[in-house]
Amino acid sequence: MSDNRRRRNNAPKGGPHAGVSRSGEKAKDFSGTFKKLIRYLRPYYAALIAVIVTAIGSTIFSIVGPKILAKATDKLSSGIMAKVKNTGGIDFTYITRILLICATLYLVSMLFSYIQGWITATVSQKVAYNLRKDISEKMDRLPLSYFDRHSSGDILSRVTNDIDTIATSLNQSMSQIITSTTMVIGILAMMLSISWQMTIISLLTLPVTLTVLGQIMKRSQKFYIAQQNSLGDVDGHIEEMYGGHQIVKAFNGEADAVNTFDKYNNELYDSGWKSQFFGSLMMPVTQLIGNFGYVAVCIVGGFLATGDIITVGDIQAFIQYVRSFNQPIAQVAQIMNMLQSTAAASERVFEFLDAQEMVEDKALVSRSEVDAMKGAVTFADVHFGYNPDKIIINDFNLHVHAGQKVAIVGPTGAGKTTIIKLLMRFYELNGGEIMIDGKNITDMKREDLRSMFGMVLQDTWLFNGTIKENLKYGNLDATDEEIKQACDNAYATHFIEQMPEGFDTMINEESNNISAGQKQLLTIARAFVKDPKILILDEATSSVDTRTELLIQNGMDKLMEGRTSFVIAHRLSTIRDANTIIVLKDGDIVEIGNHQQLLAKHGFYADLYQSQFERSV
Numbered sequence: 001m002s003d004n005r006r007r008r009n010n011a012p013k014g015g016p017h018a019g020v021s022r023s024g025e026k027a028k029d030f031s032g033t034f035k036k037l038i039r040y041l042r043p044y045y046a047a048l049i050a051v052i053v054t055a056i057g058s059t060i061f062s063i064v065g066p067k068i069l070a071k072a073t074d075k076l077s078s079g080i081m082a083k084v085k086n087t088g089g090i091d092f093t094y095i096t097r098i099l100l101i102c103a104t105l106y107l108v109s110m111l112f113s114y115i116q117g118w119i120t121a122t123v124s125q126k127v128a129y130n131l132r133k134d135i136s137e138k139m140d141r142l143p144l145s146y147f148d149r150h151s152s153g154d155i156l157s158r159v160t161n162d163i164d165t166i167a168t169s170l171n172q173s174m175s176q177i178i179t180s181t182t183m184v185i186g187i188l189a190m191m192l193s194i195s196w197q198m199t200i201i202s203l204l205t206l207p208v209t210l211t212v213l214g215q216i217m218k219r220s221q222k223f224y225i226a227q228q229n230s231l232g233d234v235d236g237h238i239e240e241m242y243g244g245h246q247i248v249k250a251f252n253g254e255a256d257a258v259n260t261f262d263k264y265n266n267e268l269y270d271s272g273w274k275s276q277f278f279g280s281l282m283m284p285v286t287q288l289i290g291n292f293g294y295v296a297v298c299i300v301g302g303f304l305a306t307g308d309i310i311t312v313g314d315i316q317a318f319i320q321y322v323r324s325f326n327q328p329i330a331q332v333a334q335i336m337n338m339l340q341s342t343a344a345a346s347e348r349v350f351e352f353l354d355a356q357e358m359v360e361d362k363a364l365v366s367r368s369e370v371d372a373m374k375g376a377v378t379f380a381d382v383h384f385g386y387n388p389d390k391i392i393i394n395d396f397n398l399h400v401h402a403g404q405k406v407a408i409v410g411p412t413g414a415g416k417t418t419i420i421k422l423l424m425r426f427y428e429l430n431g432g433e434i435m436i437d438g439k440n441i442t443d444m445k446r447e448d449l450r451s452m453f454g455m456v457l458q459d460t461w462l463f464n465g466t467i468k469e470n471l472k473y474g475n476l477d478a479t480d481e482e483i484k485q486a487c488d489n490a491y492a493t494h495f496i497e498q499m500p501e502g503f504d505t506m507i508n509e510e511s512n513n514i515s516a517g518q519k520q521l522l523t524i525a526r527a528f529v530k531d532p533k534i535l536i537l538d539e540a541t542s543s544v545d546t547r548t549e550l551l552i553q554n555g556m557d558k559l560m561e562g563r564t565s566f567v568i569a570h571r572l573s574t575i576r577d578a579n580t581i582i583v584l585k586d587g588d589i590v591e592i593g594n595h596q597q598l599l600a601k602h603g604f605y606a607d608l609y610q611s612q613f614e615r616s617v
């Protein structure tokens with residue numbers, strides 16, 4: 001089967017990061033996406049109210065701080081004046097009391113910030129946790145056709161990168177939106193309470209700050225997107241070249257590979273440099289414009305103070321407020337930017353969660369009925385196309401008695417694998433029906449249906465675990481004796497026992513401690529452990545040594561005894577004893593019969609057999 005290859009070839013350009021949501025990416029439906037995201041926040045409304053209360057609390061306390069501190073400054077300055085004029089002294093008791101009040105306010109404000117940080121971290125991580133959980137459950141309900149259309153890298157990036165983006169931005173924006181807004185309103189109120197004239201003057205700098213910030217952000221965002229794209233190109237290129245480095249070397253493609261890498265790397269350098277440069281301009285520029293504001297405020301404040309309209313303490317408090325005014329404004333702008341990428345990430349996640357699911361299981365045939373089945377298979381007028389507009393299996397009819405061996409042969413792309421996928425209900429038919437022991441497979445639960453099958457494929461899939469764990473994959477209750485017996489039947493015991501830790505040796509998909517042939521023997525043993533009624537064998541085309549090939553063949557023959565078997569055959573010499581051989585061409589059965597009958601027909605099969613036979617002579 002060539003699924004993995006096919007999927008990889010279909011993967012979007014840009015490598016593993018090709019589906020990653022990029023900061024600055026715009027969502028198609030901003031408000032709709034946020035509504036969906038807010039649904040995930042619903043269980044935490046109480047916590048969110050607590051965030052609002054603590055955020056407002058901590059901000060108010062830090063806002064009133066300077067105003068109270070101003071009282072101490074005034075007392076101090078009037079005390080100094082009195083001392084100079086010899087009319088009195090500094091009232092330290094009063095000043096100490098004010099300072100204590102201020103310290104308490106700042107402490108309470110800090111405590112509130114702490115509580116608020118704790119709640120937002122919990123809520124954002126819970127939302128991310130629930131999204132990941134929903135995605136994982138959704139994966140089980142999605143039809144295989146969904147995975148045909150989306151690369152695994154793309155799906156992976158939705159579960160990891162996109163959800164990370166959502167969690168991080170929820171964490172930051174939830175409290176920042178509230179604190180920044182409270183801060184802006186609060187500071188503005190305090191400034192107005194000190195002097196409306198000075199407030200107007202300092203507000204004059206605001207449009208300038210906002211325009212300049214907007215321009216900088218627009219520019220840096222453009223380069224940021226370019227940077228992420230170049231990063232995707234670099235990653236994709238490295239993955240491709242590293243994955244196929246032997247081929248690259250064999251075809252002398254190194255110079256080309258290095259040139260392409262240099263090109264992507266230069267683009268990354270260029271966009272990375274520009275985005276960071278523009279990003280780092282934000283703070284100094286805001287400060288510069290703010291400083292002009294201070295100068296103007298100080299001048300006007302000085303005039304007002306000399307006219308006894310405001311006090312020196314007021315000027316000091318006002319300056320403090322002006323300093324903290326620009327910060328929340330810049331923060332709100334940043335949050336707006338961040339929310340755009342959150343929306344883009346959420347949109348990708350919800351697109352996955354909203355994808356059309358498989359037709360629901362019916363379970364009209366009970367598990368006990370399925371368990372009692374013998375394994376007779378009937379295909380009746382089956383029509384199917386991966387894309388309904390392009391039917392590739394036309395009117396397929398076949399009846400297989402329980403225990404029979406059916407070989408499916410035909411040129412590449414004829415539809416051999418497709419027939420098997422339909423039998424296991426990986427895809428829904430466009431017409432006709434498939435029955436096992438006379439019962440339509442759509443009337444059974446998918447899980448029950450698949451419990452009847454055992455597969456030995458060319459793509460020997462083994463997971464990270466011990467040999468024993470891998471063997472028990474299809475039957476977790478198998479005893480050690482059953483496993484040993486299965487390995488004996490599959491001629492696998494010998495090599496397993498020679499391994500350093502025998503059945504407890506760790507293996508995985510890329511294991512190089514076992515050979516391709518040994519992996520094949522393990523998958524045969526795994527099928528024996530499962531003891532299925534119907535077998536699917538996809539004959540290995542990969543070359544193994546003759547002795548191992550013989551072991552594999554013998555193992556498979558033994559495995560097929562007494563079970564309905566479908567063999568996708570590549571070497572026709574191995575299927576001479578099949579009860580029925582069907583020859584597929586472009587999704588149609590062009591010939592059917594046993595080996596002798598088909599040879600006698602002198603048709604497609606006979607030609608195919610002859611050509612293989614001649615090649616092997």
Ligand SMILES: Nc1ncnc2c1ncn2[C@@H]1O[C@H](COP(=O)(O)OP(=O)(O)OP(=O)(O)O)[C@@H](O)[C@H]1O
Binds near residue numbers: 392416417
């Ligand atoms: N997931 C898929 N999505 C769309 N088209 C597919 C998919 N899988 C297979 N096809 C197409 O369906 C046709 C039959 O493919 P299938 O894999 O069944 O052929 P096959 O006979 O098993 O070939 P091979 O011997 O090369 O494995 C081919 O044209 C193939 O390109």
